[in-house]
Amino acid sequence: MSTHTEVNEWLEERQGRFIGMADQIWSNPELALAEYKACSLQSDDLAADGFTITSNIGDLPTAFMAEWSSGKAGPVIGFLGEYDALPGLSQHNQDVQDPIAVDGPGHGCGHNLLGTAALAAASVMKAWLEHSGTSATVRYYGCPAEETCEGKVFMARAGAFDDLDMAITWHPGSTNTVWAGSSLAVNNIKFRFRGRTAHAAANPETGRSALDAVELMNVGVNYLREHVIDAARLHYVITNGGGAPNVVPDDCEVWYFIRSPERHQVEELTERVRNIARGAALMTETTMEENFVSGAYNMLSNTVISEKMMAILDELGPIEFTDEERAYGKTIADAFPREIRATMLAMENLPKELIEQGLNGEVWPIRDADKVLPGSTDVSDVSWIVPTSQITTTTWALGIPGHSWAVTATGAMSIGHKGMLHAAKAMAMTGADFVLDPDLLQRAKDEFAESTKGRPYQCPIPAHVQPRKP
Structure with a gap:
């Protein structure tokens, strides 16, 4: 049985555990630096799975690292997770806007899915390492406060990522692809x-x-x-x-x-x-x-990792959505003015004809390799410390804006679950492939060294600045 087949089967067997976790985080949305329930839920889960937990990284109470090693000779592979919600985006699991709590927080960026998929990838990769006897170390980073670009930056200042060989992550979205662009x-x-x-x-x-x-x-x-x-x-x-x-x-x-x-x-x-x-x-x-x-920092995507992740997405193929799910997505998309959806499709370099669709489960080529997207993320800081790349998978409707009630609306139902599990499979397979191919990993490192030559990472947060209290 191939490594990819094993990873796929192990994840399918454990999907109930991961779906339950994602839904629990969705039902208890917590704002940046106050993700106490999500942090505890994830760290307890991985501790029970045999990982060693390091808490309070960078003096952040809701930041942690979970590590499991099968041998010091192998590489250290890191999966980056997030779990902070957004203010004012509370929403029921339905296709019309209806907040659970007026002005309450909600997972309008899908971070309940993001963190859970990265955790799932780390857990499944551990299972594969145990089964295969391969030497490597796998880590999951529970990262707070991505929405305010704080969590990973304070963690980076504390040296949390310094000894990684590579980092892998993803983001919920409206298409399945590799995001290879930069950010602000x-x-x-x-x-x-x-x-x-x-x-x-x-x-x-x-x-x-x-x-x-x-x-x-x-x-x-x-x-x-x-x-x-x-x-x-x-x-x-x-x-x-x-x-x-x-x-x-x-x-x-x-x-x-x-x-x-x-x-x-x-x-x-x-x-x-x-x-x-x-x-x-x-x-x-x-x-x-x-x-x-x-x-x-601005994002520094690693081409070697991106191309490998693209090949794995192609291998996995499209996400199969039901007619009911597609209709649900179309109803949500149609709640937004057509001009907004057209703008969103153009921003993602997607054909304008897709405006008639509600969901798209197809695999798209590597996206935005030479483009600076008009947003910021603290994943970027990790990308200047170790080779890093990320994918997106379909968890919400086409053409809708991020940070909206419509994103929250698909975060705890089958559409979001399918995209989350798809991402977890792709990330775990990517980690396994780089462990098995030292030459491929070295190519990623060589590219990183060339890209950062003469430009070493310097934490943008001054040394005297401490994390704020939520």
Whole structure:
């Protein structure tokens, strides 16, 4: 029996365990850095499976590593998992928008599936190593706070990935393919201004408005947009704008994401934004305090791993969805305006004719190899430490936006389950193939060394910054 056949059969035999885990995480959505139930569920499961658990990685209470080794001579293969939910995306398992809890959190990015599939891949790879007697070490990383680009960056700063030979992960999506593109590097910073309170009508001249400083900073940044590269992104929300209009606010805050295709560009752009914040404080006679929340690199996909994962997806073939599942997906897709769905298909380089479909289980060629996608992920930081690649599989309807109720709606039913198990099989098979072929693994390492030559990873989070409390 071939390795791939064994992996496939072992995963099918254990699917009830993994589906149950994914559904339990979906039913208990937890926001970034507060994923206590998910972390405990997964670490307890892998401990029972024979893995050694290391907790509190990077001083993150909801980060852990599970490791099992069959021999120190073999390579160390890491699977990256996530389990944080998103605010405001609570949704019942149905094809019309209907939150379980109004304004409550939900798995609108499918991370209940993401973490579980990566865990499943690690567990099944362990079973194969035991059965075959092959020497290797397999690890699963339970990573919190991907949505805020915090978890893996603090874990990286703690050296959690330094001794890996390669890392494998995936992301739920609307197609089966390898995502080989890059992403935007990012800095995540809060700027807090402090002034002097006063009665806004009786004696405003004695006040120094922290809100004025926030607004002047935002105006300055908006003028800056004309003088940055087209691919850069600057966005913000005012997290504290004062308490009442008749009080000159003395304590206000604005939260910025600063993005660009390369890490050095983000650093340069961040300094320009800082200067604007300093200027706003000077103009308003307030003080400015910077709270650096997190930062992340741009993605560095490994071609050798990507091509192997693509071959395995081709071998596995399409996901077979039932007519009922396809109808369910079509109803969800049709809930969104046609122009939004067309934009989403174009962004994914998919034929516009697919807009008439609800679900697509086919396998598509490697995607976005030369493209920078307009988003950020802390998987990118791992990709600058060890050779890394990731796939996507179909877990939600075609053309719908990520971070929406529609993603939550398929995360705990058969559509999401099928995509999750498909991803787990592909990742476990990939890990096994690289263990069995040292030359292939060396090629991945050689490519990584060439890609990072003269550009070693430097954690973007300053040494003095500690993880925030949720």
